[in-house]
Structure formats: structure tokens, C-alpha cells
Amino acid sequence: MTEARHFWQLQKQLDVETDFMMYEPDERVYDLGRTEELIESADFLMVAEENGKLLGYISGERGEFRRNQHSVYLVLGLLTQARGKGLGTALLEQLESWARSENMRRLELTVEVTNQPALALYQKMNFLIEGTRRDSMCVAGQFVDEYLMSKILF
Template structure:
């Protein structure tokens, strides 16, 4: 597996990977097909990738030998003075590549980036039923800081999310 920064040229492949990810899991924000209905998402994604590469955010992809994007991790750094030391994390790994160490590699590299860039706090949310992801985050030092009751509606049912954070030492 190759771990690399995505570029503007990866926008369409990244978008397609996220659409497939939406179909494979109930744990991402978008419902299956919902992302595709929003054609402006491609332009916004291209702009976000360019922004990440200009030094503000951390965006890393796991790419197979065949060039397929297997997963990603994105840390969006705070952009106001009072939150410049924080970053909000979003990550997703396609079903075929889960439980192969990709998540561990993502979070190890995230920690290196965060420390090198003076971050103190990392945070994320995870649906409470997603025990695999929660275990990965806890393995990498994240702690549950609270629960967001009924923050998501998945398949017609309300789902709680854990709010998790990590203080870098």
C-alpha cells in the first residue's frame, strides 16, 4: 500500500472512492447516492484538496498498487486564532481494505503531522454502534468526551455519536 498526499488530479478518483464508501457503510455522513446528486461536490472537493496541499490541512490516502484509493484521512485545522491548535478528523476505509493496518498507519502519520505543525488537540465523532472505529481511535489515544444524542438519522432510526478527543503530549 502506498500512502500519499492527494492532488488536484486525484479529485475524480477520490470522489468515486467516497461514493463507493457511502454505499459500503452506514457510518459515513452521506447516504448511498446522496453525494452523487450534488454535482457541485466535485468542484468543492477539488478546492478542498488544493487547500489541504497549501499547508493548512492534512490529507492522506492509501492507494493500492493498481492505483485505487482504498481509504483516506483528513484533518481540518482550525482557522481562527483561538482554535489554530486543533484539528477535526474524518477518515474512511473501503470495506475490502479494512483491518489491514491502514487505519493505524493513518493515525501514526497524523500524529507526526500534528506535532510538526504545533497542534495540541485532535477531535472527531463516531457513531456509537461503530465499535471497530471507536476501538481504533482509542488505540491511538482518543477518549470519549461525550455523547451527541440522536445526532444522526440512519435508515430511519436516530443514532447517537461519541465525541472523542485527544490531547497531544
């Protein structure tokens, strides 16, 4: 099985396991070419695996304009079985190390206010809440707020 297919399966499983990722369980369309393109074009992408099984990933995208090129927007997803084992911390540390080596100044993300485990992880890693995006997500018919969080690296 190809790397892209494994990665797509990880994302699809995350869509089913959690309400905290962007896609709903039946929303992600499999397109091998698009997944390969996503992998190849990512500024930063790292997966966590154990015994050949993907357990989670982190991605980081630089700002595309001169005024925000110093900023990296990140997405982190971990399967239920992988949570609480230090993988989220390890993935964030790898992203931060890469960002520092690339002279990035700012890491940023959004997290649903009800996602307490993720919020605790980000706060442990010294991310600060900058604001609240009110009713930014609609999950199972309910509007949910998100926190905008960031970490300044230097």
C-alpha cells in the same frame, strides 16, 4: 483519470458501503471543481492505496479561529476490503505526525456509538471519549448517538 475524480469515487464508494460516513448513497453530487478545491484547501489529506486503487483516506482541518487553532478535526474512511489491515492505524499515525510538526495540541473526531471497529481503533490510538452527542445522526430512519473523542498531543 484525475486525482479529484479518483478521490470522489472513493468517497462515493464509502457512501454506499457504510452507514458510518456522513453522506447517504445517493446524496453526494459530483462536482469536479468542488472536489479539486477540497483537495487543494485541505490542511491535511492523505489517501491509502494499493496497486493504484484508493482504499481509504484521512483528512484533518485546523480550527479556524484563534481560540481553536491548536485543534484538528479529523475524518477517516476505509473501504470494507481495507479494514483490519493496519491502514487506519497508519493513516492516524501520519495525521498525528503532521499535527505534531504543526504544533497542534488536540485531535478530535466524532464516531457513531455503534461503529465498534472504529471506536476500537481510536481507543487503541489513545483517543478518549469526552461526551455523547445524543441523536446527532439519523441513519435509515433511526436516531443514533455519536461519541465526541479527542487526543491531546502534548
